[in-house]
Amino acid sequence: MAYSNRNFVYHLRLIKSYFAGQAGGDVVIKVGIVGGTGYTGVELLRLLAIHPQARVDVITSRSEAGMPVDEMYPNLRGHYPGLVFSEPDTARLAACDVVFFATPHGVAHALAAELLNAGTRVIDLSADFRIRDADEWACWYGQPHGAPELLPEAVYGLPEVARDKIRDARLIAVPGCYPTAVQLGLIPLLEAGWVEPQGIIADCKSGVSGAGRGAKVGSLFCEAGESMKAYSVGNHRHHPEITQGLSDAAGQSVGLTFVPHLTPMIRGIHATLYVRLNGNSLKRNDVELQQLYEARYKGEPCVDVMSWQSCPETRSVRGANVCRIALHRPQGSDLLVILSVIDNLVKGASGQAVQNMNIMFGLEESAGLAFPGLMP
Amino acid sequence: MAYSNRNFVYHLRLIKSYFAGQAGGDVVIKVGIVGGTGYTGVELLRLLAIHPQARVDVITSRSEAGMPVDEMYPNLRGHYPGLVFSEPDTARLAACDVVFFATPHGVAHALAAELLNAGTRVIDLSADFRIRDADEWACWYGQPHGAPELLPEAVYGLPEVARDKIRDARLIAVPGCYPTAVQLGLIPLLEAGWVEPQGIIADCKSGVSGAGRGAKVGSLFCEAGESMKAYSVGNHRHHPEITQGLSDAAGQSVGLTFVPHLTPMIRGIHATLYVRLNGNSLKRNDVELQQLYEARYKGEPCVDVMSWQSCPETRSVRGANVCRIALHRPQGSDLLVILSVIDNLVKGASGQAVQNMNIMFGLEESAGLAFPGLMP
Amino acid sequence: MAYSNRNFVYHLRLIKSYFAGQAGGDVVIKVGIVGGTGYTGVELLRLLAIHPQARVDVITSRSEAGMPVDEMYPNLRGHYPGLVFSEPDTARLAACDVVFFATPHGVAHALAAELLNAGTRVIDLSADFRIRDADEWACWYGQPHGAPELLPEAVYGLPEVARDKIRDARLIAVPGCYPTAVQLGLIPLLEAGWVEPQGIIADCKSGVSGAGRGAKVGSLFCEAGESMKAYSVGNHRHHPEITQGLSDAAGQSVGLTFVPHLTPMIRGIHATLYVRLNGNSLKRNDVELQQLYEARYKGEPCVDVMSWQSCPETRSVRGANVCRIALHRPQGSDLLVILSVIDNLVKGASGQAVQNMNIMFGLEESAGLAFPGLMP
Amino acid sequence: MAYSNRNFVYHLRLIKSYFAGQAGGDVVIKVGIVGGTGYTGVELLRLLAIHPQARVDVITSRSEAGMPVDEMYPNLRGHYPGLVFSEPDTARLAACDVVFFATPHGVAHALAAELLNAGTRVIDLSADFRIRDADEWACWYGQPHGAPELLPEAVYGLPEVARDKIRDARLIAVPGCYPTAVQLGLIPLLEAGWVEPQGIIADCKSGVSGAGRGAKVGSLFCEAGESMKAYSVGNHRHHPEITQGLSDAAGQSVGLTFVPHLTPMIRGIHATLYVRLNGNSLKRNDVELQQLYEARYKGEPCVDVMSWQSCPETRSVRGANVCRIALHRPQGSDLLVILSVIDNLVKGASGQAVQNMNIMFGLEESAGLAFPGLMP
Known part of the structure; x- marks a missing residue:
């Protein structure tokens, strides 16, 4: 009898679902990232580079617009040929299936509604939608909440607690680390x-x-x-x-x-x-x-x-x-x-964000996430 | 008006006490160290190298007998010319004013009494005399206590609690880190x-x-x-x-x-x-x-x-x-x-041991210890 | 126009080759590892855990026989359920398609011939077959070479130099770091x-x-x-x-x-x-x-x-x-x-070993290896 | 026969020179530091805190004026009670025996002449006076040299090469690391x-x-x-x-x-x-x-x-x-x-600067510097 590793089994399932998916036509998730220059941004790129069903179409950064992502993060060389940080452009982002916000707090407040209205789902890695009470948020973050009207539908994306809600959510607040x-x-x-x-x-x-x-x-x-x-x-x-x-x-x-x-x-x-x-x-x-x-x-x-x-x-x-x-x-x-x-940066941020994406789009929950830790 | 640093004031006091001491004739503490090859051992050597009133006469190590201390610890090069790890030799140790044990538990049990009988004071950095109850010690350390008769006079050397007892102690148990x-x-x-x-x-x-x-x-x-x-x-x-x-x-x-x-x-x-x-x-x-x-x-x-x-x-x-x-x-x-x-390694071991020594021998309590932390 | 990541393209190719492979019937490589408790061993396990066409059947360790691999390396928990270090057993190893040696020098000398005779290919991560001249090897390693008769066919596994030879090799010496x-x-x-x-x-x-x-x-x-x-x-x-x-x-x-x-x-x-x-x-x-x-x-x-x-x-x-x-x-x-x-540990050892395996078995050369570096 | 440590001998010599020095009346060096907030600044303070014959009178910092030094560098707590970063004040600096510049390049250019004219000796840890040729300096540092007239008398303070010149120097350029x-x-x-x-x-x-x-x-x-x-x-x-x-x-x-x-x-x-x-x-x-x-x-x-x-x-x-x-x-x-x-930070900057000071003022060359490295 032989031991089989989880990934192998996963790939078999993937292949089946892939062909099944092709029939349905939407197995490839088009991804946008807002504010990808920080550590959660590069970690998203690292994880999506090995995700079998996601494709990064847009990544924005005001400060680094025009710079190839692999010039800032040479670990990505060869993985995203041609991908360049661009000025935020709502139309391009709205053309994505899902947009991740890897931004300081406050940014997603301003942009989320527009994307949601365009039918794009939003996964926010910042703190903008984690606290249900807008006043409490304002108190801890020292500024008024910028989109209190979205709070009722925001889902706190801890899959082990809220898997069912995540499946249908349009707006995910990824938990903090x-x-x-x-x-x-x-x-x-x-x-x-x-x-x-x-x-x-x-x-x-x-x-x-x-x-x-x-x-x-x-x-x-x-x-x-x-x-x-x-x-x-x-x-x-x-x-x-x-x-x-x-x-x-x-x-x-x-x-x-x-x-x-x-x-x-x-x-x-x-x-x-x-x-x-x-x-x-x-x-x-x-x-x-x-x-x-x-x-x-x-x-x-x-x-x-x-x-x-x-x-x-x-x-x-x-x-x-x-x-x-x-x-x-x-x-x-x-x-x-x-x-x-x-x-x-993974289960505490970008990995959990991808896990949410997988649930939202009906993929294998650990698609692109089934690798062991790096030890030593 | 000018700022003066503590060390400067300390040196002034030292100089006075030194000359006072010369009258008394015993300002130089002759030090022995048992088991000096570990981290608390080298740290003792580092501290005593800058102590103005202590002199290391003997340092023993069964495993490294014959090796110059500065070959094992090149940071000490120039500070202890000629000092070599020697086989344990009770007579040589007993000729010291004080002997530090920087040994695994159990070693001081065996040797302390002999040294105390010879009039040499003992400062034990191991756990051998920290627990007052010999049975409890035996329980936690998995072997019988080797010198229960010394426990009543052993002083737990936390100067902030037991300064007066330390002054007259013959046997100090230096607290753990x-x-x-x-x-x-x-x-x-x-x-x-x-x-x-x-x-x-x-x-x-x-x-x-x-x-x-x-x-x-x-x-x-x-x-x-x-x-x-x-x-x-x-x-x-x-x-x-x-x-x-x-x-x-x-x-x-x-x-x-x-x-x-x-x-x-x-x-x-x-x-x-x-x-x-x-x-x-x-x-x-x-x-x-x-x-x-x-x-x-x-x-x-x-x-x-x-x-x-x-x-x-x-x-x-x-x-x-x-x-x-x-x-x-x-x-x-x-x-x-x-x-x-x-x-x-300092206040949690060797520095506290030297602080005890200073108190025991009537020196300035922070003699050789009045330097700032290394930052960055 | 959209950017596509290398992995995505790779998976598409994989899926095609997989189905093609199924026809051939031997797309799954059965892997044995000798001496898997060191860092190159655990790194092999990490890499093979995400390899789509390899399956670890045996891993041996004299010192740790009986221990589950994920008890020694908890990063592997969930990836190799049931996989346990076993006593070396030539028959079980010989049942594999390929055996990796992640051992100190000298070990592969003794076992390689037997496996090769059984038709199992060998990828040796140690230094045993890297030097072509047995006398020079003996001089640097301080012991006679244990299998000089294998040296002529051993291939020094630097794919960028010897790709063609690797393809048909039975015995690979993986270059040092x-x-x-x-x-x-x-x-x-x-x-x-x-x-x-x-x-x-x-x-x-x-x-x-x-x-x-x-x-x-x-x-x-x-x-x-x-x-x-x-x-x-x-x-x-x-x-x-x-x-x-x-x-x-x-x-x-x-x-x-x-x-x-x-x-x-x-x-x-x-x-x-x-x-x-x-x-x-x-x-x-x-x-x-x-x-x-x-x-x-x-x-x-x-x-x-x-x-x-x-x-x-x-x-x-x-x-x-x-x-x-x-x-x-x-x-x-x-x-x-x-x-x-x-x-x-990767291009300098276990990754290069897997790269050799991919070439030897006609797989995509970067199968299981196409992930970015972990940064930060 | 007993081993004696270098520091002990040093202290004996110090005590003698101290009392000799009291007759001469100038054994305490009054020190000023310009720009003490960086790593070479705090390292100067650490070293001078254990220097037996130096006293820091002034330390300046435009950005941190008003802040106690030990609030920025808590390792110094207890060593410089009352010492506060102050706005640069040429008169106060000129009242010192020696002023250290621990500043970015360009700053010492502007201030050195004034201090030298006031009879204060200058030890510059920056690159301002290290290159003898003003044009070459300007080429590498991208700005004109601000005090070319001082270059002829600046001494490159590598004691092992220029000890005699250092003794009489008014202006020292401390070598880079x-x-x-x-x-x-x-x-x-x-x-x-x-x-x-x-x-x-x-x-x-x-x-x-x-x-x-x-x-x-x-x-x-x-x-x-x-x-x-x-x-x-x-x-x-x-x-x-x-x-x-x-x-x-x-x-x-x-x-x-x-x-x-x-x-x-x-x-x-x-x-x-x-x-x-x-x-x-x-x-x-x-x-x-x-x-x-x-x-x-x-x-x-x-x-x-x-x-x-x-x-x-x-x-x-x-x-x-x-x-x-x-x-x-x-x-x-x-x-x-x-x-x-x-x-x-020591022999490559602040320690070497103090070594220069010791030579300049006729002190024991390793005064305040005779401690072993911190290992481990």
Whole structure:
């Protein structure tokens, strides 16, 4: 008997669906990208370069209009011959099947409506549509919400929670990197009602790429290298997003202390989560806790529940669209420790965006995403 | 008016004490080191090379006997001409004023008594005398305690807690790296009785040098680099040491969840500590909390309480014998977050050992230790 | 008009060849791996996991027999369900279409003949069959050559030089990492006879993974990190391999000074090559030099000649099976500087091995290899 | 017999000179720093904090005026209480004994004359006075030289070459980082006339701090980390400075190919130098070559000639004011390989500046500089 790898099976299925698709005529997704010069932009290009059913037609950048994408990102040489950053052009974008926004917050507010009206679906990697309450958004982002009328239909694109809504959505808000790692790590317990909704602690460690490609002193090699520090303690903008998602899972308002740390690595988020079992659940044993997670994520292509007391490494998901999770209950006390790791640029951003696209267009959910992490 | 640096003032004092000392005749401390080939060993040599009143007479290593120290550690070239690792020789060690043990656990058990009997003082950087209870030690270290009769006189060498005992001690147990960062971060609150003694969380991030110079796969550049992971969740050997120290401070038994993480940097520990204000103290405001710490550490040469809501970086203490601490109270809840950073090889090991030596021999406490961190 | 990415085109071709292949019946290559626990082993598994026409049937390891591959390498979780390291078993290996050796030198000597006799093709990633002269091999590797009778048929697997021989080869010696970067950087000039064959300098910088996964002090994070050093100056084992390849290209014996350096990064080789134009070629201008390289590598799927005076970064090929090359002629002197970068584990080892397999089995040469580098 | 460390001896000498100096009355050097916010600025502050005879009176910064130095550089907390960046004020600077310029090029041009006229000595860490020919300076720096009248008296502050001139100099041009490593590595051979003055190759690898603290994309952690690249091939501004120094040593014009590389580490320069023995010297054996270097640098406090065929690591000089050099002659050919390492911020900038100050003011040359490198 022989072992077969997942990709091989995937390709077989792909080939079948491809020919099936040709009949239907729409298997190739025409993609536009707004603001592709940052790290989530180049990561989208990397992922779409190996996606069997997507084709990048337009990529815009005000600052770099006219520059070939592979001049800015030489890793892409040979993959996008002729693709050049262009000035934003709504007509060209509207001719796409889907447009990704890899922009700072505020940009998608301004453009999304026009594209949606033209029938183009929108996947926004920024924070513009993640918070349901426009006032809360305005409070955390320090400016009025630019498109509150779109909020009701925006779908928060965490496939493990909202797969069905994503399928039919026109507008996706791709979750932030910290929120992805924290929510996937906690929702099984919160949905089951086994833990106290107050006093949740998320001690998170992020690689430096989470700070983006902007030229800031704090992101310099000589500033962020060989050092560890906390930052934005108590006032990070992902706080309301995480709280919203956890409260949804719990069915009630949760209380969260969220402490992000800057870690001297390029990619990766390691979330160390502390929650207390509540009264009735204190009697749960290790097997029950483990099974809760395995059952919740059974069949999920992008969540990997490791065995009890494992210690996932961020490098095991480097470049991969996977969240690895493991559970601990030190000294058998009421305090659970959940470890959750992702690549902030993949499952925490561009990979999750592609996963949403796959769902939206009826493709295999992990199309173009079924590769292992780069290790070492 | 002019600014004067601390070192300048220190040198003036040194010069005075030196001449005073000459009268007394014993200002030069003769130092022996057992097991100097690991990272705490070379760090001792680095620190003693710039110590104005210490002189290394003997350094032993079974495995490297005959090798010049600066062949193994070329950074020391020019500083210890002629100093060679020698086979352990109790007589030569006993001729020293003080002997440092930079050895794996178990070694100091066997040799300490003999040296103490010869009148040589012992500063042990290993875990051999840190736990007061020999049975608990045996349980965590998986072997019987080799010198329980010495435990009653061993002094746990955290100068900020036990300065007076250190002065007269013959046998010092230098605190571990994690225990130093965690205890200094928490004892003001515990001594004051302002926080719940149960449910304390220490989420700690350590550089790779904490794992020592042993050739282990997990410490390879390609395994530990560009990645983050937790390890030894709930069963790290520093757990009982931290609990003992915190319980002493609290005057009662504390409950601790300790999660260490391996961080891709060479030096540094970042402790992120979570404690809950207790009933009476919930009304304390930020200023009172900050003042508690400033008062507790007033005049301490090696603890630096930063301003409220600061975020200390481990690099700010790289190579320096300092613990930097800052306090946060996110969203004004009952949960305090204390950030505490040290260099694990300095204030977390060899620097603290030298600080103990300085106290034991009546020297300026920061003699040889008054240099800034290496930044960048 | 729309841009199409290379992968998309590739998949279309794949699908066609797949169905064509089905007719032939043997499109799925059955793969065995000997010694898969090192970095080239796990990299083979990573690459084969996304290869559309290969299936790993056996992977052997004496030391880890019984361990699931994804327990040792959690990045592979989900990709090889059930695949376990097994004791070497010639019969099972011989049932494969091809066996990769990812072993220390000496191992393939002992096993290759048996497999070849059984009709299994062998791709050896070690140095066992790279040097044509058994005596020279013995001299550099300090032991007699174990299979000199196989040397005449062994093909040195640099596809850009020996594609035709590879196609029909039974036994491939995959070039070393340094030799790949240096040879690809120099052969156009040497083949053309434009440079002095003596006095060639190869100043090479390698990431730490080049030293393998063995637990050696010199490869520790705290030893190799944040530092740069040369090593094995004048006596590195890749010296004779490089000299052999360059001499072949030049049609005469070349003189080489090769200085490797250990660089604080996980992956990557940067070769900085210095050669002197010879008498007749001193009049060549920049355009002619550039065109020499572009013509030599025209159509090569895995060599990318960048524009004149570019500076390729190793990260642009991280994880990718590409060699990027750029030419400089500082101050217009007779000295050319050629910069050549690869990922030592991909184009310098496992990727090149897969490229050889593709050629040997008549697959698309870049099947499973057509992904961009991971950047950042 | 006991080993004594160099620092201890140094302190004894210091104490004697101190008391002698008190009679003379000027043992404390009053220091001003212009432009102290960059990496060479903070490094000056770090070094002067442990200098026994220097006191920083003024530090200026237009952009950060009003900010305490230890707020920008928390490693300095406790060392400079009350020291605040101030607006440039010539009168206050002129009241110092010496003023260091840690500024971009062009700034010292404008201010040096005024300070010199006021009797204040100037040590310029920038490139303003390194090139003797004002026109050549203008050509490489793209602007007219702002103070050509000062060039005749400016002393190029490489103590190993110009110690006597430095003693009496009013204006020092501190050598650049690459020039220091390359010149110290080559001048023994060039002064002796043993090597060809043409065709010299300097393949240099620098840590990222060499690029300064400016917020540039290329210096980001995610751009410079985990990668290696050459840059400024053939047109780096240190080219003319190196050529000038090597030509001085050779007594004739030299031909240099200089290829700098950006290396993923914070500090350190590794220069790999290739020179050819000339006709008469081809018969020199290894011992003679080694002795040439040992004799040339005999007694030098800041140059360490390692044994034949050593491989110095940059980390061995991290934070230390030392240049370590080793010689190789691979395969006994005519090509010598010299390896030379420094910390670019210490012996390559601020440490060398302090060394110059010590010489200028008749202090022990290594006062405040006699500490080992930080390893690991």
